Amino acid sequence: MKILEFIRRFKDEFACRDHFRDERLKQGITCGRCRVKTKHYWLASVEKFQCSRCRSRTNLKSGTMLQNTHMPFHTWYTVIHLMTTSKKPFSTLEMQRQIGCNRYETVWNMMMKIRNSMGKRDGKYMLEGEIEMDEGFFEAVTLSDSVQTEMINNNDYTVEKTLKRGRGSQRQAKVLVQVESRSTMQEKPHDKNRVMGFAKMTVINDASSNSINYEVVKGVAKGTIINTDKWAGYNSLGELGMIHNAQEVKGKDAMKKLPWVHTVIANAKRQFLGTHHSIRLKYLQGYLNEFVYKLNRRNFTFRDNFDGLITAAVATTWY
Ligand SMILES: [Zn+2]
Incomplete structure (x- = not known):
């Protein structure tokens, strides 16, 4: 819209x-x-x-995303509009400026609720056909490390700045990336010869087959062709009713063999760096939800995008 x-x-x-x-x-x-x-x-x-x-x-508002919030509907709608229609994500500070809200935390909470709704909405979608799957590593700050942060007071809001004191304050979070990717028949010499469909990005504790299988059962339709590298954690995908195609992926063939997962990971990282100066591990999933939500709707009209999120916001969260 x-x-x-x-x-x-x-x-x-x-x-x-x-x-x-x-x-x-x-x-x-x-x-x-x-x-x-x-x-x-x-x-x-x-x-x-x-x-x-x-x-x-x-x-x-009871039983919806807006439950227990005191913000007017008009403010909620404006924030949803800005978050769903902008190509680049808004930082909390920028959103605070746009809607003229005094409290940083209020805006931060609204945006986090919206990111959760985006994740719930996309969580209903099952990937199918043929997908690429790999892990990406994202810089995140863990809670125990947050001791090494500094609170900066700026009039009426407080921002947290992470102090990078050598190694150990940041950690590499593992993210399972799954992208529908099908061949475009014609060979294009300087372009990817596959087109991209829907994507999912999920923070996982480890890259064991247990963690990977859990995500696959939840989000991938049976009979889907899954292209991966030869990591042992993917070994039991066949037992889940998938057609597993594991291939040797060395550094420079990554863009040929698994082109879209690598493009998606690179774009997400670039976007996060430009907007959020440091991301807490526990909130990383929220930022991924927002990135993937917009990615999955890149061909939708703005109106579909906004209305879809209102539908998710209205959905009952009680049971
Ligand atoms: Zn009743």
Whole structure:
């Protein structure tokens, strides 16, 4: 959605709130007492939904991404718009400036919730056909290392700056990268001869076959062709009903044999370096979610992108 369309559709708090209410009614509301989706009515006088079966009431934001947040709908919608339509990610400070919010933590929390919703939305998608799979290593700061950080006070917000004191304060986090990649029949001499589909990037504790298999079962359809290098952690992919194709991948053939995983890893790293000066290990998945969400929707219109995330935001998080 272009900025002018956004302004026209969501011009004020009422427009955003009404849209959010209508989206919830359209998706169906899970009743907290009945514990299933039931028919609900909107009670305008008290601004609550009412279950037609047990008559219990649900607040407008309850059970959604916006639960327990005090930010107006208009601010939420604006942040979602900016995060889903910009090509490059926003830093928290930049977002804070754009929406004119005093508290850094408030904006940071909103953005993290949105990144979680992006991950949930993409988590429903099963990769299929043919994929490339490999691991990438991302610089991240672990919690125990965060002692070596400095809090910088800047008027009304606090930012954390990581002090790099030699080795050990940063750690290489392992990320499993899976990208749909199919051959384009025609051989292009100076280009990749494969086209890319959907991607997934997941922080894993280790590259053992247990950790890898867990992610594959969760996110890859049976019968998919999986191209990997010869790492032993991939050895049991065949037992999961996949067609496993392990090949020797030496340094310079990486771009030929597994072109898209390497492109995706390089682009993510470049983007993170340009926006977030250091990433805590526990939040790395959130930043990956945002990167992959936009990557997977690179051919979507802006409007699809925004509406998709509102749908995810409205989805009940209770059960
Ligand atoms: Zn009920």
